[in-house]
Amino acid sequence: MACQSVVAVMDEQALLGLNPNADARYRQRAMAYFEQLKESQDAWEVCAEALAKGIYNDDHVKFFCFQVLEHQIKFRHAGLSAVQQQLIRETLMKWLQCQLMNTQPEKPFIRNKAAQVFALTFIMEYLTLWPKFFFDILSLVGLNPHGVDIYLRTLMAIDAEVVDRDILHSPEETRRNTLIKDTMREQCIPNLVESWFQILQTYQQSHPELTCQCLEVVGAYVSWIDLNLIANDRFVNLLLSQMSVEELREEACDCLYEIINKGMDPVDKTKLVESLCQVLQSVGFFNVEQEEDVDFLAKFSRLVNGMGQSLVLSWTKLAKTGNVKATAETLQAMEAKVPLLLQLLVHEDDDISANIIGFCYEYLHVLKQLPQLTDQQKTNIEAIMLAVMKKLTYDDEYNFENEGEDEAMFVEYRKQLKMLLDRLAQVSPELLLEAVRRVFTNTMQNWQTAPFMEVEVAIRLLYMLGEALPASHGAHFSGDTAKASALQDMMRTLVSCGVSSYQHTSVALEFFETVVRYDKFFIVEPQHIPSVLMAFLDQRGLRHNSPKVRSRVAYLFSRFIKTLHKHMNAFIEDILTRIQDLLELAPPENGFPALLTSDDQLFMFETAGVLIVNGESPVERKQAMMRGLLTPLMDAFRLLLAKLPQETEEERQAALADCLSHAVGFASRTSKAFSNKQTVKQCGCTEVYRDCLQTFLPALSCPVQRGVLRSSVRSFLHRMIICLEEEVLPFVPAASEHMLKDCEAKDLQEFIPLISQITGRGYVFVLDSCSKLSVSPFLQQIFMPLVLAIFEVLARPAEDNDQAAALEKQMLRRSYFSFIQTVTGSGMNEVMANQGAENIERVVFTIIQGAVDFPDPIAQKTCFIILSKLVELWGGKDGMVGFPDFIYKHIVPACFLAPLKPTFDLSDAQTTKTTSLFLHIIQFDCCIFYRHCRSGPEFIQFLQQEYLPSLQVSPEISQELCQVLQQPDVKVLKNYIKV
Known part of the structure; x- marks a missing residue:
């Protein structure tokens, strides 16, 4: 029952607006009342009284009062009188006393807000006004469960404000927080640790939620307090006993993890880890197979990972110091954890496995640094390899057609396993190669009867070797004969054993990915090209029943052909015939779903182009094949373009315009096949691309869907400028007129x-x-x-x-x-x-305007470059008539006026990037003006007698500037203008 007394005077009507279901008018009044209480010198005291006396039972009102108090402490504490500061302390302690007497605790959101207010008060007053903060709270709370709850929440709130490294603090706050921690270490930490021990001991049976809270506090504070206060027999034995209590074991695991992570001397850290391991092992925690609670095992795996990584860190430090005995002992301790590591790594739950990968990765890094591996270490490496291979395997529930969150998590987990595989390759490439070869060969021998996940992972391992093997084996089929031979054997098996026919999406994709990863294999053994080409072209690849496979294969096929185009001459016409239907433009009215999307078709057109251009056919044949490829596109384009203006429905218009755009894009994509060695002209294809231009350009004058059509035709023109060079010019004036x-x-x-x-x-x-x-x-x-x-x-x-x-x-x-x-x-x-003079003048004036009037440094810089060039072209004796006078009247003033503009701010962030270059341009301009005017003396005379005086520049400065301008060394001018 809440403590009650005289009712404080609060705006009851405004308080009604605190209810979440209140209407907008009441909520607005409540917000206004909140602002009033925050800003008032003493009106907030009514909230303090309401909390101290427990006047209100409404949770929202209590929360509101704490919010008002929080604002006073956080933003106005220094301005409060000593009496008001005392009032806040008394309010908090009276409210806490009420909690001890209540039969039911406050709602968690109120307790959290109260803990925040306690923590803020502590931060403001602990070093000066309230040094006995913790002693006062502990003496009041004792072992009362409601009070202990507030005490623990307050400790966590203090950790968030003072210790949490994820929160950015100002230098002043950092200094204050350091002083608070130093003072706490001196004055109260031993007492706090004792209180934690008493709470853990007292409540582990009756109030497991309080025990878990306390374990969280210990874990948070252990990083900066004296470890000996926690890492002692009494405390650790208590923690280990709680590892056996179902409600506490996960928090106890986390607490031990934080203790293990504490920075300390490497020898002491090894001893601490070993003592913990011995106890954990003695009570059966290492028997992972017998544990059914996967949530606990995930926490335990994280703890083991922390212990392993701590040992690796200790080993690294000791190895650097040259302490041979301690280094050897730490390595021995590390390797003693490998059996446990392997149990956790192969666990069927991927979260448990993922939590140990860090230790596994770092252990392999240690082995990599050793001069020689023992037989046991080689055994460990092989065991880790087998574990990784097993865990790479998909499970039956993986949804390949509709991948969701679980599938995305497995993909991420696979990436972690790949890191392990890469590290294994660094430690012992021979062992990895042999292990993969063994798994791959066994699986391929029985692929017809093996589950899809085994077949997929066998091919996947072969694929992953491509990145995992050291860089010196990048060519894969040259260099080290043993490795090249092993890879070659596996590739030969892959393409000849028939596994490409396996009816599962994942296997099909992995097959084609691997074929393209090792496309250089076919240069060594080209006899396998025909069978692989058929796999690409039939129902195993481009005509697979899965759209996902078809789409990916379209891209992979283009890569395969690009790499091996020199070996395709015998197959070109057959391939083009087989893919002809995949090169058709799919009009919107076609009710049949296309095998490939328009994006996939881009790769097919590029592939067709590569085959035609790089083949050994005579020019006439290349020309005929390219025309055969592009004519259907042009024919379809003409028909669709004629239909487009007649359509009245906007949706239908958009569909036709997209189709027209695709046609242009496909034609453009074929041109990517040409190169400096094989130009359009050399291949006899100039005329067909000119025909394409002739066909596509009328789209520019289409009255509907102009944006889509103009964009696609413009892109095609860009390509043709590169491919056709001057041949494209006759088409551009008409195109420009339309655009x-x-x-x-x-x-x-x-x-x-x-x-x-x-x-x-x-x-x-x-x-x-x-x-x-x-x-x-x-x-x-x-x-x-x-x-x-x-x-x-x-x-x-x-x-x-x-x-x-x-x-x-x-x-x-x-x-x-x-x-x-x-x-x-x-x-x-x-x-x-x-x-013409009038047009030239108009254009040059826009350049001067751009240099001077627009506050856009990028444009200004461009304009000064243009002016420099014009002076260079037209400012000399043989230049344009009248231009030197134009320089005097307009361009020279621009150089002086631009930096004098209010918008030209050298300190402004926008101009900082261009200022140095901008100044350089001005200096460069001045030099050019002097050199390119009809006579240097005339220019100097103009500056001294006419222009600079018009700017009210003193004769002394004018003379000084003109002397600098006449110096042959441009650096003199640069330095002068900087000053």
């Missing part, structure tokens, strides 16, 4: 790279002795239409707060400047020079 109609900022931003690519390729043509005039006329034709389209989009009004539109315009502006930079830097200055 510049009714365009948005995003359309232009995606179109500009295409034009820049053509411009860039024009420069490549020059280097290759091709006529740059083939690109230049086109650029002159497209230049102003593109620029005007950009100006028109940038000039469109937008809402002030439309961030997306502003960002799109910024990105378009950057793309525009990048385009101008490409043109000026491509050696085709006549493109701009032939645009």
